[in-house]
Amino acid sequence: MYIDFNQISRDIRNLPDVLSVDEKQRVSQYRRDKQKFQYLISRTILRLLLASYLEVSPKSILFSYSKRGKPEVLIDGHKKIFFNIAHTRDLTIFAFSEKYDLGVDVEYICKTKNYDQIAKQFFSKNEQRLLFSLQEEKRVDLFFEMWVVKEAYLKGTGSGIVDLNKIEVVYKKSSILLYDNITGKHISDWSFFIISPVKHFTACVALKCNEKLVPCT
Numbered sequence: 001m002y003i004d005f006n007q008i009s010r011d012i013r014n015l016p017d018v019l020s021v022d023e024k025q026r027v028s029q030y031r032r033d034k035q036k037f038q039y040l041i042s043r044t045i046l047r048l049l050l051a052s053y054l055e056v057s058p059k060s061i062l063f064s065y066s067k068r069g070k071p072e073v074l075i076d077g078h079k080k081i082f083f084n085i086a087h088t089r090d091l092t093i094f095a096f097s098e099k100y101d102l103g104v105d106v107e108y109i110c111k112t113k114n115y116d117q118i119a120k121q122f123f124s125k126n127e128q129r130l131l132f133s134l135q136e137e138k139r140v141d142l143f144f145e146m147w148v149v150k151e152a153y154l155k156g157t158g159s160g161i162v163d164l165n166k167i168e169v170v171y172k173k174s175s176i177l178l179y180d181n182i183t184g185k186h187i188s189d190w191s192f193f194i195i196s197p198v199k200h201f202t203a204c205v206a207l208k209c210n211e212k213l214v215p216c217t
Contacts, residue, residue: 002106002197003045005038005090012040018047018058042092046085049094053081070103070158084155086203093197095205103156105148106203115143122150122164124181130171144202149192152206153178156190 019027023043030036044058050073051058062074073081082097086106095104119128127146131139146169154163167187170177176192179185193205 001049001096002091002093002203003041004198005041005092008041010037012037015040015044016048016058018051019043020059038087038090038092042085042087046083046094049096050081050083053096066158068158068160070155086152086155088201091198091201093203097207099209101156101208103152103154103206104203105151105155106197106201107144107148109140109144109200109202111140115140119143124165124168126170127168141202145194145204148194148202148204149176149178149206152192152204153187153190156206156208 019040027036027040030039047058047061050061054061054073054075064072064074066072071083071085073083080098082099082101084095084102084104086093086104088106089108091106091108093104093106095102116132119131123131123146131142131146134142149169150164150167151161153167154160166181168179168181170179176194178187178190178192180187189208189210191207191209191211193207195203195205197203
């Protein structure tokens with residue numbers, strides 16, 4: 001599921017009051033009204049969706065965070081659910097799973113970004129070779145696709161962006177595979193799904209599962 005903030009009203013008078021004290025304090029810490037609005041809407045919708053699945057009150061949901069910031073729901077006798085969130089520009093994307101851990105990332109495909117230098121810093125030699133073999137337009141698209149695959153996986157595992165160059169994206173027929181550059185082994189227990197929620201954006205859902213599944217968007 002995703003939110004395109006360009007498509008929703010900024011009238012929050014009827015928005016349910018479900019945020020925690022900490023979340024409300026964070027809203028007040030944002031300097032720009034746009035950031036306050038996007039955080040408020042995103043967290044409210046997240047709580048409503050989780051509450052609907054878990055059959056609890058939205059306000060009763062407690063979140064915990066890993067050392068690197070991965071969110072989880074603290075469960076007390078309720079069904080477990082895995083979730084992850086990504087945000088860029090005016091788009092927020094949510095991913096949920098009943099059975100499998102996951103991560104999600106979304107990026108705006110920016111043609112002017114200095115992606116060549118970024119690739120040289122964070123991409124393997126094989127990835128760079130593939131990337132720079134393409135024409136400019138396809139190169140930009142592939143750069144952002146590879147980037148969201150890496151980030152989605154690292155968010156799913158609770159790692160950080162510092163580990164981007166430790167994993168390598170490999171395309172095999174119609175599948176996206178990931179290799180660990182440290183061990184030289186295929187990361188076989190994760191699957192990757194590329195989606196385009198709206199024009200000029202690309203996203204990836206990384207799912208800790210090697211079954212053939214189709215994500216719902």
